[in-house]
Amino acid sequence: MSELPRSFSHSSASTFKQCPRRWKHKYIDKLPDPTGEAALVGQFAHDVLEQLCKEEPALRTETKAKEIAGSIWPKVAERKDFKNLKLNSNEQREFRWKSWNAIKGLWDLEDPSMISVEATEQRVSTSLSGVPFFGIIDRLDRDEDGLVVVDYKTGKLPRYGDDNFNQVLLYAAAVASKTGEQPARARLLYLGKKTMETEVSADLVGKVVKDLSDAWSKLKSNLNNDEFEPITTPLCGWCSFIAKCPAGTEFIKKRASSGKLRSDAPARSALGL
Numbered sequence: 001m002s003e004l005p006r007s008f009s010h011s012s013a014s015t016f017k018q019c020p021r022r023w024k025h026k027y028i029d030k031l032p033d034p035t036g037e038a039a040l041v042g043q044f045a046h047d048v049l050e051q052l053c054k055e056e057p058a059l060r061t062e063t064k065a066k067e068i069a070g071s072i073w074p075k076v077a078e079r080k081d082f083k084n085l086k087l088n089s090n091e092q093r094e095f096r097w098k099s100w101n102a103i104k105g106l107w108d109l110e111d112p113s114m115i116s117v118e119a120t121e122q123r124v125s126t127s128l129s130g131v132p133f134f135g136i137i138d139r140l141d142r143d144e145d146g147l148v149v150v151d152y153k154t155g156k157l158p159r160y161g162d163d164n165f166n167q168v169l170l171y172a173a174a175v176a177s178k179t180g181e182q183p184a185r186a187r188l189l190y191l192g193k194k195t196m197e198t199e200v201s202a203d204l205v206g207k208v209v210k211d212l213s214d215a216w217s218k219l220k221s222n223l224n225n226d227e228f229e230p231i232t233t234p235l236c237g238w239c240s241f242i243a244k245c246p247a248g249t250e251f252i253k254k255r256a257s258s259g260k261l262r263s264d265a266p267a268r269s270a271l272g273l
C-alpha cells in the first residue's frame with residue numbers, strides 16, 4: 001500500500017475527484033506531467049504580479065510591471081517546461097505577448113496602487129476537518145470589511161456553477177484556521193476579463209471543507225485497496241498519462257473518430273492521431 005500524502009492541496013483534490021487514476025500517476029508514480037503553454041503563461045503573469053504587489057502602492061504601475069516582466073523573462077525562458085515547448089522566435093514573442101496581456105489585464109479590474117495588500121504568495125498549511133491541507137494564496141488583501149482572499153486567473157471565464165469558488169473558499173478556511181480571523185470575502189480576478197466575488201459564509205466554507213474531507217476519505221480507501229479507477233471525460237485529451245491508460249486511449253480514439261476531439265488536444269500527438 002502506498003503512503004498517504006503529507007498534504008492535500010485543492011489542485012491535488014481536484015485531480016483526484018476528476019480521475020483517481022490520473023492522481024495516482026501524478027502523485028504516487030510521479031510520472032512526468034509537463035506544464036503546458038497556457039499554464040506557463042499563467043505562472044509568468046503570477047510571478048510578475050506577485051513582485052508588483054510587494055512594491056509600495058504608488059509604485060504598482062504598468063511601467064513597473066513591464067520592468068519586472070523584463071527581469072523575470074530570462075528565468076522563464078530557461079525553464080525546462082518552457083524549453084520543452086520548442087517555440088520558435090515568433091511563437092516566443094506570442095508567448096510574451098499573451099503573458100503581458102494577462103498582466104496588464106489587472107488594470108482592467110482594479111487599480112493596484114489603491115489596494116491594501118497584506119501578503120502575496122502566502123503559503124498556508126493547516127488541518128481542515130482532519131485533512132492536512134496546503135495551499136498558496138496569490139494575494140491576501142484587507143479592505144474596510146476585513147481580509148479578502150484573492151486568486152488570479154488567466155484561463156477562460158467559467159461558464160456556470162458555484163464550484164469556481166471552491167479553491168478560494170478553502171484558502172479562506174485555511175486562513176481562519178491559522179490566524180483565527182475569518183476572511184470577509186473571496187475574489188477571483190480573471191485578468192483582463194472580469195472579477196468574480198463571494199462572501200465567505202460559514203455555510204459555503206462548511207460545504208467546501210466537507211467536499212475536501214470526503215475526497216480525502218475516498219483517497220485513503222483507494223490507497224488501502226490500491227485501486228485507482230480511471231474516469232474518462234473529454235479532459236483525457238489533456239492528460240499527460242493518456243498513453244499509459246487503456247480506458248482513456250479507447251475513449252479518446254472514439255472521440256477522434258467521431259470528430260469530437262479538439263484539434264489542440266495534446267492527446268492527438270501522444271496517441272499519433
Ligand code: SF4
Nearest residue numbers: 019230236239245248
Ligand atoms: S487518460 Fe483519462 S482516464 Fe486515463 S488517467 Fe488520464 S484522465 Fe484518467
